[in-house]
Amino acid sequence: MTSERPRIAIYFASHDGQTRKIVGRLAEHLGAHGVGTTITELTADASPAVDARADLVLLAAAIRYGFHLPAARRFLARLRSEVPERRIAVVSVNLTARKPGRQTAEGNVYLRNWLKRTGLRPALAAAVAGRLDYPAYRWFDRMMIQAIMTISGGPTDPATVIEYTDWQEVENLSQKLATLVTTAP
Known part of the structure; x- marks a missing residue:
């Protein structure tokens, strides 16, 4: 850890761009917190190098077909061998997080299963709702997501575009991350 201004290295895997947008907003808020x-x-x-000198390494990953993107899964395997768990945070971006109580590892099946599969106990684990944009999806993706939405009680109209991301929750998450790096020993 450095004695200068605390620093978080953010790595992300995005499929449709919403995870990119979320980490960009996190970075803005973190900057405001110093x-x-x-x-x-x-x-x-x-295959980027892991910034093991950062005070915290955040991995944000989107879900596709029930699993976090392969690039994020591969990176997490490397990350765990180079950075202690107490300096790792993970954010899962998925549509399940659109429902109340689904923003934690306990409440979000995708995040919970990811942590269970990897055995990771990060300093912080959170889920953030993504964006549903049927018109932007390829035919197969649209059919798969509509099937998942039918099961989970979500919208299935192929014209539906809804940004479920709660930007206030993203700001709150940035505060939690800032607290982690400014109060850590």
Whole structure:
């Protein structure tokens, strides 16, 4: 850890761009709290180095077909070998988090299962609701998401576009992250 301004290294995997938008907003709010950030996108063919010198490493990942994106899963495996769990935070971006009580590992099945599968006990784990944009999806994706929405009681009209992200909750999350890096020993 550094003696300078605290810093969070943010890594993210996004499919439709909402996770990118969320981490951008997190970084803005963290800056307002006096926390420096770097943001790195994880892609299928890029394998960025882990910034093990950051005070906290945040991994934000979108869900596709019930699992976090492969680039995020691969990165998490590397991250765990290079950074202690107490300096790792994870954010799952998924539509399940649109419902009350589904923003925590206990309440969000995708986040809970991810942590259980990996055995990770991060300093912070949260779920943030994403965006539903049927017109932007390919046919197969639209059909799969409509099937999931039918099961979960969500909208299925193919013209539906809803941003479920609660931006106040994103700001609250940035405050929790800032507190982690400014009060950690």
